[in-house]
Amino acid sequence: MAAEPATADAVEDALVDDPLLADDRITAVGLLFEASALVARELEHGLVDRAGLTSPWWEVLIRLGRTPGHRLRMSELAHAMASITPSGLTRLVDRMEEAGLVERQTCAEDRRGAFAALTPAGQAQLLAALPDHLADIDRVLVGVLSSRDLAALERCLRLVRDRLQAPVGEADAGH
């Protein structure tokens, strides 16, 4: 590849005229990412300031809190959290365990596995931070839309998620 920057004027014009750069699809993903990032930033600031909890910590607390028994296999938790890998989850649970919010429990049926379980302290943190967090969600997302719009948004997002989240054991042309 030629590495020398030459006069760029000719190329610039070609670029501006390229119809692909104006494609609506770019706008569509851009909107999804921007809205998500802005909401995430807003909510995280609230959680950090009021409860000292970052987004990943909060997501672990919420997912365990909403699960009967308040515990999940590490692999289930890792799969459910789209924004982290198994490796990242190991250290995340390390830190949360050190902070006393969750604990690891051995799995009797599969001795390779481990559960992450909410501790009483973790449950207390979760319940303490929840009301203000819900109010924030209202302020930045739910309250911005009519209930009809919100329902439509959720339906669309669910379609997208389900397309990408559950490609396990599904139809796969060949075999």
Place this chain on the structure above:
Amino acid sequence: MAAEPATADAVEDALVDDPLLADDRITAVGLLFEASALVARELEHGLVDRAGLTSPWWEVLIRLGRTPGHRLRMSELAHAMASITPSGLTRLVDRMEEAGLVERQTCAEDRRGAFAALTPAGQAQLLAALPDHLADIDRVLVGVLSSRDLAALERCLRLVRDRLQAPVGEADAGH
């Protein structure tokens, strides 16, 4: 706060019954984050595998490519990119400059400032990666929805974004 983990059974029941944990608002943000993260992961893998470009690199290329003149002030770029801070942008542009995809240009009107500008190599990378990327967007987002649903989704996301993105110089109760 008592730090000793006791038998957690009593607390667990209280938690399960807490109506706040079942609140629909949690589901709503959860869907937004999951859909966004899954789409982001999918698109990033495509970009990395085919073009060696990570998401932040791609976003810089796209934003510069879609700007007349193919350059933006560092501060404008940082503000537009919801998922990075000015500090992060400095190093991101450092690396992209080292890779030859962008270059810094001094700003005549404000000598504190700097432009980030696309190089010919950056423009070439952008155009080379674009067709496959658009196809990926189709596969994971646009093609999943009817055109009516897509329009509704975009409208909702725009409402959310505009609420959070432009709180500059707007109404602010007191003064």
Place this chain on the structure above:
DNA sequence: AGTGAATAGTTGTAAGCGCAAGTATATAGG
């Protein structure tokens, strides 16, 4: 039972990011 492949989870290593503090320039007020 016994061997090979798959799965659950963890760890070494390196890269990327944000916060807070620093430097340089611009702007406002006396």
Place this chain on the structure above:
DNA sequence: CCTATATACTTGCGCTTACAACTATTCACT
């Protein structure tokens, strides 16, 4: 003109993350 404050960007530092390689256990097949 001169000082004080604000803005644009960068840098020191520590934390978090992903990728790839590793260990332990289970499953499939003979």
